Amino acid sequence: MHVLVLGAGVTGVTTAWYLAKAGFQVSVVDRQPGAALETSHANGGQISISHPEPWANPGAPRTALRWLGREDAPLLFRPHADPAQWRWALAFLRECLPQRTRRNTAAVASLAVHSGERLRALRAETGITYDQLERGILHLFFTPAEFDHARTKLPMLEAHGIRARACGSDECVAIEPALAGVRDELAGGLYAPDDESGDACRFTQALAELAAQAGVHFHYNTTITNISRTRGIVDSIGVRDAAGRSGALTAGAYVMCLGSYGSALVAPLGERLPIYPVKGYSVTVPVLDRALAPSVSLTDESRRIVCSRLGERLRIAGTAELNGFNTAIHPARCQAILDWLNARFPGATDIAQAQLWTGLRPATPGNVPLIGRSGLPNLWYNTGHGTLGWTLACGSASSLADLMSGHRPPVRGFPFLHCDD
Ligand SMILES: Cc1cc2nc3c(=O)[nH]c(=O)nc-3n(C[C@H](O)[C@H](O)[C@H](O)COP(=O)(O)OP(=O)(O)OC[C@H]3O[C@@H](n4cnc5c(N)ncnc54)[C@H](O)[C@@H]3O)c2cc1C
Known part of the structure; x- marks a missing residue:
């Protein structure tokens, strides 16, 4: 056929x-x-099997309220006179209920585990290369409360066969030495050794x-x-x-x-x-100093920013904005990502050559x-x-x-x- x-x-x-x-x-x-x-084209590059929990979770409404009115908010709602946008936003709120979050997380986790297996098999079969790294993903937490909460998710990950472990700040730096400069700010991390990164494009x-x-x-x-x-x-x-x-x-x-x-x-x-575009941004920068730039893929859970090493480039991506089909690059949204890069890895990359990009995630509410x-x-x-x-x-x-x-x-x-x- x-x-x-x-x-x-x-x-x-x-x-x-x-x-x-x-x-x-x-x-x-x-x-x-x-x-x-x-x-x-230029997404965050993460094969993030260890993060099956959707944005629609019981903590999301509080996070959105905390950042309300801030242009650099990780989650931003720009209301339009578009019934589809409001319908989707209401459905998103419904998916924040604990039992729905659990159901959605379980569905995505089982698909993600299967997907990791298929990706590895495809790589073995074809020899395809795409700046991939099999060094895991390290999820970073900058407040003790966030770190404590994250640790409660370990049994769920284990139940799905997803390997992850909690690490103190010293172990985080041992896994990714480029984090040495933020050791004292780190509350801890979750390390998922089987996750990967690579250039989706x-x-x-x-x-x-x-x-x-x-x-x-x-x-x-x-x-x-x-x-x-x-x-x-x-x-x-x-x-x-x-x-x-x-x-x-x-x-x-x-x-x-x-x-x-x-x-x-x-x-x-x-x-x-039930699909609505959720806009995100990425910044891709050439690496100047290999020792200062991370090669383990990172997720800053406090700022919802991810960072992946793609060969001699670093890709930093994040933010979510409900703003219709608008694909204009908004400087304040990119600046939030560049500020993050400057603060976390000063001198690692050539920010003057940053390539800014935006894309629309095709998102269902859950x-x-x-x-x-x-x-x-x-x-x-x-x-x-x-x-x-x-x-x-x-x-x-x-x-x-x-x-x-x-x-x-x-x-x-x-x-x-x-x-x-
Ligand atoms: C900032 C950002 C960071 C992200 N980071 C990650 C990450 O780290 N890990 C991860 O797993 N996911 C990540 N994602 C999500 C991931 O990028 C998307 O889920 C994925 O790219 C969606 O792929 P797709 O093929 O469904 O859509 P698309 O890549 O958009 O493909 C749809 C295709 O349809 C074509 N098309 C549309 N309309 C028409 C038409 N009328 N006629 C003909 N062609 C048409 C388009 O040209 C396009 O090529 C991120 C997304 C964003 C925005």
Whole structure:
């Protein structure tokens, strides 16, 4: 069967790869001139299996209130007269209830563990390189209260088979010597040795190349304008090329991997996807002094900022802003990240050459992605990965390929759509 994958971000390209491996004939459509040029372009680089807890958790409303009105807030709500934004914000609040947080965390944890296994297998199979480091992630806490609270999560991680341990500040510095300058400020850390980091864009572009060699056809510079339905199934997608010419592409099945932009396209089909863009920023800087720049991937849990070494570059990313589809770079938001870099690792990088970037995380309120069949028999979803699209890419895509092949994916307790668990 011919399958058309809509979108060539990390989710679409991994989907195309695993579908081709499963024996489908695959084509991919994207409006950009290449793969991974939107949200998958310059993210935080973390394969963060040890952080399955969603932003929607019992502590989130308090955090949002604490930072209310501050332009450098890690979580920022810019209200619009847009019912979708308010609907999503209310649903987010509902997902902050303890039992919902527990359920969402468990679903993401089991998918994340599976995804880590699939990523390692893919690397062994293809030899793909993307500035990856297998040095773990160190989560940093700068107040004793935050550190104490974080330690209560260790049994949950262990129950999911995720290795992590609490470390005092000296051990944090032993794991990552570049932290020596902040030793006295650190309350402690959680170290997850099996986590990884790497450049999602390089990975996606390299995998797209391998997929093309394996027979996957990529239609770049092709904007999807609508999805057409006849007698209860999708019969084609309307497209427009770079020259403005309109046309249609057809296949036996279609997989939606359009990030934040899929909801509007499926709404006329009666499908409501609870995905809203959550804007984030990253800064990429060349490393000047290797000894001063960290190579273990870090998460500053107090500021919600992550930092990954990508070869001779350092990528620092974070902040979450509910601001519609606005992709303008807001200087105060980037400055908060640059200030963090200056304070934590002075002299490590060439800040004058910082590359600023912003992207829209395709987020569901509980950060659980939508994977499985839609209400239409030949339209499938692999989308809504929010803060963890790079972490979950290989497991989500291979699970979707399993489902489309009629098999149950080996991910216990994940709520695949329109599939019995
Ligand atoms: C600041 C930031 C930091 C992050 N850090 C991490 C991290 O450390 N670890 C992690 O796991 N995740 C991280 N993420 C999340 C991760 O980047 C996303 O979840 C992931 O990139 C989403 O991938 P995607 O393929 O679903 O979407 P996208 O990469 O956005 O791909 C969607 C594709 O669809 C195409 N498209 C959209 N509309 C149309 C249309 N009408 N016609 C044709 N093509 C269209 C786009 O061109 C795009 O290529 C971060 C995100 C941000 C913003």
